[in-house]
Amino acid sequence: MIPVCHLADLPAGESVRLDTAPPIAVFNADGELYAIDDTCTHQDASLADGWLEGCLVECPLHAASFDLRTGAPVCLPARRPVRTHPVTVEDGMVYVHLTAEEGTAA
Amino acid sequence: MKSVTVIGACLAGLYAARALRAQGYDGRLTLVGDEPHLPYDRPPLSKEFLTDPATADGSADPAGEAPLALTDAEEIAGLDAEWLLGTRATRLDTRHRAVHLDTGRVLTTDGIVLATGAAPRRLPGPAPAGSYTLRTLDDAGALRADLARGPARVVVIGGGFIGAEVAASCTALGHQVTVVEAAPLPLVPQLGEKMAELCARLHGDHGVALLTGTGVRELRADGDGRVTAVELTDGRLLTADIVVTGIGVRPATDWLAGSGLPLADGVRCDAGCTTPIPAIVAVGDVAQVAGARAEHWTSATEQAATAVHNLLAGRTVRTHRALPYFWSDQYGVRIQFAGHRAPGDVPRIVEGSPDDRSFLARYERDGRTSAVLALNRPRPFMRLRRELARPSHATTG
Numbered sequence: 001m002i003p004v005c006h007l008a009d010l011p012a013g014e015s016v017r018l019d020t021a022p023p024i025a026v027f028n029a030d031g032e033l034y035a036i037d038d039t040c041t042h043q044d045a046s047l048a049d050g051w052l053e054g055c056l057v058e059c060p061l062h063a064a065s066f067d068l069r070t071g072a073p074v075c076l077p078a079r080r081p082v083r084t085h086p087v088t089v090e091d092g093m094v095y096v097h098l099t100a101e102e103g104t105a106a
Numbered sequence: 107m108k109s110v111t112v113i114g115a116c117l118a119g120l121y122a123a124r125a126l127r128a129q130g131y132d133g134r135l136t137l138v139g140d141e142p143h144l145p146y147d148r149p150p151l152s153k154e155f156l157t158d159p160a161t162a163d164g165s166a167d168p169a170g171e172a173p174l175a176l177t178d179a180e181e182i183a184g185l186d187a188e189w190l191l192g193t194r195a196t197r198l199d200t201r202h203r204a205v206h207l208d209t210g211r212v213l214t215t216d217g218i219v220l221a222t223g224a225a226p227r228r229l230p231g232p233a234p235a236g237s238y239t240l241r242t243l244d245d246a247g248a249l250r251a252d253l254a255r256g257p258a259r260v261v262v263i264g265g266g267f268i269g270a271e272v273a274a275s276c277t278a279l280g281h282q283v284t285v286v287e288a289a290p291l292p293l294v295p296q297l298g299e300k301m302a303e304l305c306a307r308l309h310g311d312h313g314v315a316l317l318t319g320t321g322v323r324e325l326r327a328d329g330d331g332r333v334t335a336v337e338l339t340d341g342r343l344l345t346a347d348i349v350v351t352g353i354g355v356r357p358a359t360d361w362l363a364g365s366g367l368p369l370a371d372g373v374r375c376d377a378g379c380t381t382p383i384p385a386i387v388a389v390g391d392v393a394q395v396a397g398a399r400a401e402h403w404t405s406a407t408e409q410a411a412t413a414v415h416n417l418l419a420g421r422t423v424r425t426h427r428a429l430p431y432f433w434s435d436q437y438g439v440r441i442q443f444a445g446h447r448a449p450g451d452v453p454r455i456v457e458g459s460p461d462d463r464s465f466l467a468r469y470e471r472d473g474r475t476s477a478v479l480a481l482n483r484p485r486p487f488m489r490l491r492r493e494l495a496r497p498s499h500a501t502t503g
């Protein structure tokens with residue numbers, strides 16, 4: 001379980017990047033919190049820097065788009081999903097629970 | 107339309123094939139590519155491919171190309187196409203819509219997509235061993251192998267994006283690098299003088315010598331035909347173990363000479379990527395669309411859907427007005443640019459600072475933003491890029 005930040009510091013429409021290995025991006029999509037692997041599966045770019053619209057995040061480099069709920073790419077050029085991680089809030093703190101590595105297989 | 111041939115099997119060609127199937131075309135589909143490889147992504151060739159050991163030898167694929175692959179077995183099966191790789195188109199007979207191949211085969215089809223890309227410009231004279239251009243996976247593989255032999259004096263000819271990226275990669279690998287640029291400053295046509303100057307500083311920051319305002323007279327070689335030095339037009343002699351030339355590309359249209367298609371810096375098309383013959387469309391680096399030719403990854407991918415739509419319709423029913431966009435990674439800095447910059451547009455830094463190599467600049471013309479440039483500011487860049495791309499902006503701009 002990795003502490004992310006205070007919930008108050010992650011308002012709707014915002015994201016935060018965790019310098020874990022691999023890095024993880026945590027999003028507040030209209031009040032729902034999601035965590036995914038931060039690096040676009042197409043080419044090296046941080047999805048935390050991406051464009052958040054509803055449950056989709058668009059990569060800032062080539063506009064690949066991922067569904068935050070499943071990690072699945074919804075359009076090219078990305079073809080492989082990003083790993084998703086459960087997020088919880090306890091006492092106003094946001095936590096990410098790392099999904100096991102085999103979740104990357106797809 | 108019962109049969110379509112796509113000439114060129116890289117980014118633009120693959121996207122055209124995808125668009126054909128996505129738009130319901132269920133006829134015969136043939137892709138012809140002069141390289142032996144399935145479609146792969148070129149941008150990493152000057153960057154990660156040269157520097158990242160995971161790309162270099164961590165792959166089970168002996169060519170190390172798997173991380174660059176643009177497609178996979180599942181999609182290839184779904185495209186249901188005949189792939190003629192390692193095969194070069196030598197002539198186009200527009201009257202019969204027949205493509206002549208170097209294997210002797212002639213493909214006669216109802217529709218043709220020209221996606222042959224561009225080839226690097228070369229210096230006049232012979233190219234000694236140890237001198238490279240960088241365009242294809244095989245080019246990059248050869249350069250990578252040479253760079254892996256140990257510390258070298260590398261001279262990069264051309265300070266544009268490819269040259270700068272190669273210089274940055276070679277520096278990261280521990281080589282001693284000099285960049286030679288014929289213009290007084292690199293990247294001025296793309297970025298304008300002020301912003302080009304800020305980007306040019308990246309070389310010096312990383313110990314790379316940038317020599318500007320001088321051309322190259324010739325490459326010197328030893329008795330074994332291996333490069334030893336670069337002689338500049340101002341008389342200077344630069345000792346070199348490896349030379350990489352990145353002085354631009356020319357659209358690959360030689361094979362279309364005599365076809366009757368209008369060729370002038372690319373295959374001339376209307377705004378729908380359609381040539382004067384509606385059954386022939388062009389996409390990517392080889393296409394001059396509505397008077398402009400783009401050499402950008404994003405243009406190649408975006409044009410395919412429009413071109414194919416018009417090909418299947420038999421005439422131009424859709425045009426595509428994309429916002430030009432390109433990016434470059436150099437020395438750990440991500441440079442992104444979007445928009446229609448014109449000479450005289452005034453760049454204004456609105457966020458960050460050049461001293462930190464992290465800023466966002468708007469180019470302004472008559473009080474409006476014409477283009478946007480970012481160094482290591484992907485998020486606000488993306489916001490502005492979307493703003494610029496909005497139709498309301500385009501029609502009033």
